[in-house]
Amino acid sequence: MSNGIIEKLEDVTPTVLRAMSAADDARLRTVMEAFVRHMHAFAREAKLTEAEYDLGLDFLNRIGQATNDSHNEGILFADAIGFSTLVCLMSNGAAGATETAAALLGPFWRANSPRTMNGGSIVRSPTPGPELFVECEVVDVAGKPLANVEVDVWQSSPVGLYENQDATQADMNLRGKLTTDAFGRFSFRSVKPAGYPVPTNGPVGDLLRAQNRHPYRRAHIHFLGFRPGYKTLVTQIFVDDDEHLESDVVFGVTRALVGDYRRHDHGKPPAADVRVPWYSP
Numbered sequence: 001m002s003n004g005i006i007e008k009l010e011d012v013t014p015t016v017l018r019a020m021s022a023a024d025d026a027r028l029r030t031v032m033e034a035f036v037r038h039m040h041a042f043a044r045e046a047k048l049t050e051a052e053y054d055l056g057l058d059f060l061n062r063i064g065q066a067t068n069d070s071h072n073e074g075i076l077f078a079d080a081i082g083f084s085t086l087v088c089l090m091s092n093g094a095a096g097a098t099e100t101a102a103a104l105l106g107p108f109w110r111a112n113s114p115r116t117m118n119g120g121s122i123v124r125s126p127t128p129g130p131e132l133f134v135e136c137e138v139v140d141v142a143g144k145p146l147a148n149v150e151v152d153v154w155q156s157s158p159v160g161l162y163e164n165q166d167a168t169q170a171d172m173n174l175r176g177k178l179t180t181d182a183f184g185r186f187s188f189r190s191v192k193p194a195g196y197p198v199p200t201n202g203p204v205g206d207l208l209r210a211q212n213r214h215p216y217r218r219a220h221i222h223f224l225g226f227r228p229g230y231k232t233l234v235t236q237i238f239v240d241d242d243e244h245l246e247s248d249v250v251f252g253v254t255r256a257l258v259g260d261y262r263r264h265d266h267g268k269p270p271a272a273d274v275r276v277p278w279y280s281p
């Protein structure tokens with residue numbers, strides 16, 4: 001098929017679109033056409049120079065080179081420019097309007113979290129920090145409680161490290177797999193998570209530094225709810241007393257996901273060995 005000889009600058013975009021128009025997959029045609037139109041418009045709007053073009057391609061190549069079995073720099077880049085959150089909100093939780101808005105899975109989920117009884121602890125080795133008692137209810141879109149939902153929970157420690165980043169924590173510390181009861185409820189005992197930096201030794205770190213941005217995620221607990229017949233819910237609940245909630249490096253803090261972590265300085269603790277302050281929903 002002939003696409004035509006390019007006579008002038010304005011010919012480039014339509015010529016490329018024509019060349020791609022024969023794809024059999026209609027969705028591929030739609031997505032790639034939009035991609036090329038916007039990429040070309042981006043170059044025009046930014047008046048992209050050749051040096052900047054080279055820099056951009058080098059950045060992309062470095063993203064690939066920084067990606068390995070245990071780290072995905074591509075996801076980190078999409079996160080750091082808000083692209084992941086945008087797609088997540090477009091695809092889940094009525095565009096972010098419902099209480100169970102989805103959030104990013106992130107890089108720290110692990111399969112085979114230890115089964116944990118409702119009310120049990122996910123603290124599997126001594127982990128100093130304020131104690132936290134979490135009670136949750138899982139409901140369907142009509143608000144009806146959902147029993148037998150398998151829920152993975154995972155979080156960073158009170159110093160901001162996941163167990164697989166920290167030799168002082170036991171394997172699977174601050175991780176658990178719970179099941180909702182007949183009332184759609186599950187509960188567990190833990191310690192209050194802290195925020196943590198995303199990796200900054202790759203090209204995304206260079207970008208953050210050039211933009212005078214900090215690398216911190218705000219404190220949160222991750223949840224993954226699974227029940228056959230329902231869409232799996234991946235979400236996070238943020239600690240509401242984090243003073244920098246409004247500046248999550250990956251833009252994951254949406255209003256619906258800010259939790260209610262109540263601090264208790266007095267009163268009867270929920271277990272005999274708990275010291276003040278403790279936190280509960």
Ligand SMILES: [Fe+2]
Nearest residue numbers: 106108220222
């Ligand atoms: Fe996280």
